[in-house]
Amino acid sequence: MSGRYRQHAFAPGRSLLCRWEYVQGTEASPALVLPDACVDLLWDGERLRIAGPDTRAQYARIAPGRRISGLRFAPGAATRWLGVPLHVLADQRVDLRDLGIPRLATLADRMAEHDADAMAWLADRIQTDTPPRSDAISAVHARLSRARPDTVAQLARDLGINERTLLRRCDEAFGYGPKLLACILRLQRFLRQRHHHANLLEAALDAGYYDAAQLAGDARRLTGLTPTRLIAQVAD
Structure with missing residues (x-):
């Protein structure tokens, strides 16, 4: 059985394009991730990571039954929220704690407090805290x-x-x-x-x-x- 993907779009003009969820099926086959000019936050219930902009396709290896939740930034919004130029994150998956930015580390630490509502809580924070777009x-x-x-x-x-x-x-x-x-x-x-x-x-x-x-x-x-x-x- 292959993975199952669901997506919920946010209103146009916001800092985030969508919220999504991927549940790996019973097979451990890698999931193809194509370059799409987007940056995503990934939450697996334990770690909050940033998926930097891909310059080429990658294959995500996800354990059977594993659930990954994501938030996809609108073009140009990720760097404003992160405070980091995106070229340093190209083709990388980085734990937010490893960026060395205290406010991001605090957000990552607080995710577990919100359990099932963690991504909704984080999305609200991002929509509120992201500086206006250029x-x-x-x-x-x-x-x-x-x-x-x-x-x-x-x-x-x-x-x-x-x-x-x-x-x-x-x-x-x-x-x-x-x-x-x-x-x-x-x-x-x-x-x-x-x-x-x-x-x-x-x-x-x-x-x-x-x-x-x-x-x-x-x-x-x-x-x-x-x-x-x-x-x-x-x-x-």
Whole structure:
């Protein structure tokens, strides 16, 4: 039996996108975690960890029957709440206590006090405590989410900054630069839209790929899989 995933979305415009829960099935097969330009908090009943921004797919090994609860940050919100630039957390799963920030360690210690309501309690704290979002960072994410995203040069020019400053701000807010962010968002767009097309090429073109070869290149770099195999694993 495979794992079971449930998700509850928060209202748009908040610091958190959703609250989710994953329960591993009776098999101990690894769960595929794809890069999605998001950062999550993970609670397993004992430890509160931050899942940093992934630059490539990872496989989470979860014991049979194990329950993992999560909170997913809106783009750019995690670094404001944590007070840590996200590039230092890229491809990592880190216990909040290990970040050396007293308020985060205190939150982690208090999770067990709230038992079944722990994630609801934490979500309220995050929604209340996260500083306002940057309009510039929101604009970067929105414009790189398009099927035909702006170039780095165009983004920097429109924001009134140089390309090096744009790269630094993206590293802090997303964990990597704008070019990799655009690639990750494009692959996620392809996966969301694939059901609406008769074949992979149509889905790829609609998502913003120039051709099937570009899709295959992105899929292999970001996941290590062919597009066909990737879709099969996501469907599983």
